[in-house]
Amino acid sequence: MPTLLEARSLTKHYGQTIALESVNFQVQDGITGLLGPNGAGKSTAIKLFLGLLKPTSGSAEVLGELPYESVGIRARLGYMPEHDCLPTAITASEFLTHMAQVSGIPPAQARTRSADILRHVGLEEELYRPIGQYSTGMKQRVKLAQSLAHDPVVVLLDEPTAGLDPGGREEMLKLIRRTGHEFGISIILSSHLMGDVESTCDRIIVLESGRVTEEGAVAQFTRETETLLIDADGNQEELITALAGRGVTAIIDGVSLAVELDSDEQYDAIRDSLVETNSRLRRMSLRRHELTDIFRNDQK
Amino acid sequence: MTQPTGELFDLGYQHYDGPREGRMRARKAVFVDGFKTTLGLGRGSGAKVLPFLLFGAAMAPAVIMAIIASVTNNLVDLPGHSIYYQIVSIVLLIFAAIIAPELLCPDRRNGVISLYLVRPLSITDYVAARWLAFFVITLLLVYSGQVVLLLSLVLSAADPMEYLQDNWLDIPRILAAGFLLAAFITTLPLAVSALTDRRAFAAAFVIGLFIISGAAGGFLTSCDEHDDSGRSGQCEPITGGAGKWLGLVDVSEVPNNVNTMIFNAEDEGDRARLIAELPRVVPIGLYLILTGGLAFILWWRYQRLTV
Numbered sequence: 001m002p003t004l005l006e007a008r009s010l011t012k013h014y015g016q017t018i019a020l021e022s023v024n025f026q027v028q029d030g031i032t033g034l035l036g037p038n039g040a041g042k043s044t045a046i047k048l049f050l051g052l053l054k055p056t057s058g059s060a061e062v063l064g065e066l067p068y069e070s071v072g073i074r075a076r077l078g079y080m081p082e083h084d085c086l087p088t089a090i091t092a093s094e095f096l097t098h099m100a101q102v103s104g105i106p107p108a109q110a111r112t113r114s115a116d117i118l119r120h121v122g123l124e125e126e127l128y129r130p131i132g133q134y135s136t137g138m139k140q141r142v143k144l145a146q147s148l149a150h151d152p153v154v155v156l157l158d159e160p161t162a163g164l165d166p167g168g169r170e171e172m173l174k175l176i177r178r179t180g181h182e183f184g185i186s187i188i189l190s191s192h193l194m195g196d197v198e199s200t201c202d203r204i205i206v207l208e209s210g211r212v213t214e215e216g217a218v219a220q221f222t223r224e225t226e227t228l229l230i231d232a233d234g235n236q237e238e239l240i241t242a243l244a245g246r247g248v249t250a251i252i253d254g255v256s257l258a259v260e261l262d263s264d265e266q267y268d269a270i271r272d273s274l275v276e277t278n279s280r281l282r283r284m285s286l287r288r289h290e291l292t293d294i295f296r297n298d299q300k
Numbered sequence: 301m302t303q304p305t306g307e308l309f310d311l312g313y314q315h316y317d318g319p320r321e322g323r324m325r326a327r328k329a330v331f332v333d334g335f336k337t338t339l340g341l342g343r344g345s346g347a348k349v350l351p352f353l354l355f356g357a358a359m360a361p362a363v364i365m366a367i368i369a370s371v372t373n374n375l376v377d378l379p380g381h382s383i384y385y386q387i388v389s390i391v392l393l394i395f396a397a398i399i400a401p402e403l404l405c406p407d408r409r410n411g412v413i414s415l416y417l418v419r420p421l422s423i424t425d426y427v428a429a430r431w432l433a434f435f436v437i438t439l440l441l442v443y444s445g446q447v448v449l450l451l452s453l454v455l456s457a458a459d460p461m462e463y464l465q466d467n468w469l470d471i472p473r474i475l476a477a478g479f480l481l482a483a484f485i486t487t488l489p490l491a492v493s494a495l496t497d498r499r500a501f502a503a504a505f506v507i508g509l510f511i512i513s514g515a516a517g518g519f520l521t522s523c524d525e526h527d528d529s530g531r532s533g534q535c536e537p538i539t540g541g542a543g544k545w546l547g548l549v550d551v552s553e554v555p556n557n558v559n560t561m562i563f564n565a566e567d568e569g570d571r572a573r574l575i576a577e578l579p580r581v582v583p584i585g586l587y588l589i590l591t592g593g594l595a596f597i598l599w600w601r602y603q604r605l606t607v
Contacts, residue, residue, distance in 0.1 A: 050417075051418070073420075085410065086411075090343070099415060105316070106321060150320075151316035
């Protein structure tokens, strides 16, 4: 599988502030999530791969080239920023045609691409309305469309669902999945929303405080371990103590107790502890791990 | 009833395998977009009104002179090409102050600049393409008026060929002076536009600069008394010997000071007479330093742009 993006000892400092510190990772085909809380260094990483920033040290390579030094490689990249980036006075059709040309596509072909892409993102009816009259959801689609207008090899999306209502967010994620899986355009999706990454990406790279803390297939993170959630009436502290006496570690998770299962014998210990503490069991179920647990584990 | 002869298929997403023309196409696209934006082409009718109104105002002096020349059969002594540039430069300065910010401010204000910078285009390419787009329009504007004026002067002359033989030097002078005027008029408002995201601020600053520096230049070079002929050459400016230097503060006259030299013309104004006393290198140097400095500010500001 070819490497699309590669960070090698990638470091970026803003004065005394460390945005990225000696980060190493590779991105291949498919949809890759760049996950992390605000300030983790996601946007900085994206800007380094786009050539908008120069690394303090190390390198951010795109298709084997350095976009900061070689502007030509940017013709194969797409970018959807988090912030507003659309003119208000012209139509989506004109804007996409222009942006395709700025990416090197001749005018006639740019017009055709513009119409095709707007149809793919569901804006064919809005071709000739000024962008200033669009809703937030429609503007997000135009932002995605402009990143695809020149048929890039890889698109970098920075918080693409920002500002969208739940319905618009699901529509956008669906469109991103289509772009990655049906259109065959690789995607880097930067987000602080676990749900977005979990439902959309094939792989994730987790950034925290400028460092990569986790990396791998999304499925690996959602099935690697299982947690048993126990809802029982009674004193939770007594139950935790009773479980601990039987070698089972339980932690309070909301209104439930969470137990990391590693053997079937633990079920017997839970049953005996419930009886011993006279706790009435209301519900006991396995919970699949979510990506949020990555951050919970780090905080423990 | 006819039978269907074909079917429509949705082929889904199609990858692009046509030509990719890279950086040169990108530069052209930014240039053409700047050209269209300046003239309001491809925008609503409201966007076209001001550019064409100002275009008309810039052409008006030449057209009026042409009409006078033809009606009076050249009996009236028409102002020359140098004077035309002085008249039209005021309209052009207003045109540039209002329209030029449109090329740079909205891209930064709307965030579109971040999309340009991730395409096969350097920031210098972007700024140069925008500058060139406005420069070409300004150049066409100043040359168009001069062509009209030149034609009217030639055609209304008793012997057009003789007029051309006697005045052929006006043609390179028109080209050189127009080039300098257009370069200054393009660079100043674009440099100011690089420092603010708001078009109105940029336009107000440039127009304010012209008014204040013009008033200051006029006041500092005014004479406290004139001789009987009313000519200021024989009078002492209120600022004494420094008057000829202080006359240079009028920013709007910076290109005209050089153009007066190019046409070897005599300007009747107090300020122009005083500046004519300065060594020729001074107005030329001021023009080059100011235009070059403004171009550097424009370039430097964009080099430091963070998106």
